[in-house]
Amino acid sequence: MPDRFDIMSAACPTRQVLRRIGDKWTMLVISALGDHGTMRFSELSREIEGVTQKMLTQTLRALERDGLVEREVFPTVPVTVQYSLTPLGKSLAEAVSTIRAWAYGHMDEIEGARREFDAQPAPSGPPTPMATPA
Amino acid sequence: MPDRFDIMSAACPTRQVLRRIGDKWTMLVISALGDHGTMRFSELSREIEGVTQKMLTQTLRALERDGLVEREVFPTVPVTVQYSLTPLGKSLAEAVSTIRAWAYGHMDEIEGARREFDAQPAPSGPPTPMATPA
Numbered sequence: 001m002p003d004r005f006d007i008m009s010a011a012c013p014t015r016q017v018l019r020r021i022g023d024k025w026t027m028l029v030i031s032a033l034g035d036h037g038t039m040r041f042s043e044l045s046r047e048i049e050g051v052t053q054k055m056l057t058q059t060l061r062a063l064e065r066d067g068l069v070e071r072e073v074f075p076t077v078p079v080t081v082q083y084s085l086t087p088l089g090k091s092l093a094e095a096v097s098t099i100r101a102w103a104y105g106h107m108d109e110i111e112g113a114r115r116e117f118d119a120q121p122a123p124s125g126p127p128t129p130m131a132t133p134a
Numbered sequence: 135m136p137d138r139f140d141i142m143s144a145a146c147p148t149r150q151v152l153r154r155i156g157d158k159w160t161m162l163v164i165s166a167l168g169d170h171g172t173m174r175f176s177e178l179s180r181e182i183e184g185v186t187q188k189m190l191t192q193t194l195r196a197l198e199r200d201g202l203v204e205r206e207v208f209p210t211v212p213v214t215v216q217y218s219l220t221p222l223g224k225s226l227a228e229a230v231s232t233i234r235a236w237a238y239g240h241m242d243e244i245e246g247a248r249r250e251f252d253a254q255p256a257p258s259g260p261p262t263p264m265a266t267p268a
Contacts, residue, residue, distance in 0.1 A: 004238075007237065008182055014234075018161055018233070021156070022155070031141065049142055064251065065247065065252070067248070088244075095233050098229045099230075102155075102225065103155070104139045104148060107147055113202075114199055
C-alpha cells in the first residue's frame, strides 16, 4: 500500500488530500463534528468562531464530496439540514485530534522558541539557497 | 491544560499553529526530515517535488522560528547548511505521520466517494445557509 503512493511526488493524489486536510476550516469542522456528533449548519457556524457562511458551505460540500461528512435533510419548515461524520470522517477526526492535542500541549514551547528566535541577530553566512548549490 | 486553549476561538494562538502545521510545505518538510534525519537544503529541494526555493526557504525559516527545525552551518567552502528536527519537531513529525498514513490508507475510499458524489444530481432543497436560519 505505501508503495502505491508517495506524498513527496507532486502528482500523487495524496498531495491534494493533504492540502484538503491541512485547510484550517476543514480541520475545525472535522474537530467540531468529532466533538459534538450531529450538528446543524447554524451550530457549526457558532462553534467555529470566525468562519464565514460561504467558507463553511464550501468546506462542508468538499467534505461531503470526499465521503467524510454526511448531510441529512429533514422536511421540516424551514428545512432542517444536519451534518455528521461518516465512518471515514471519524477515522480522520482521530488523526486530526492528535494534531490538535499536539498544538495544545506545545503552544508554550513554540511561543518560547519564537521569543528566543526574534531576540537573536540575523544568521551569519549567505542566504540558505546560495549556501548549497545543487 | 486543555482549558487554557480553545481551537474554536478565533483569538486562540493554537489557531495560528494549526494553520502553520496545515500548510502543505510544512507537512512535507516535517515528513522529509522525519524520514531522513539531517538534510541539506538541496536534498530537501529534490525530495519535496514541486517546492520552489523561495517557499522552501520561507518554510524552513518559519519552522526554525517555531523551534521545530534546527539549522546548522558548517564553515566549508561553500558553506554547508544542514537541517534537522528538534525534539519538539520530532514530536510533531509523529502526529504528521498519522495524517500521512491516513491519506495513504484511505485514498481509494476518497476517490470512490468523489466519483459517487459527482454522479449524483444536485441536492434538493434550498442552499444550506438559508435552510437553517440562526
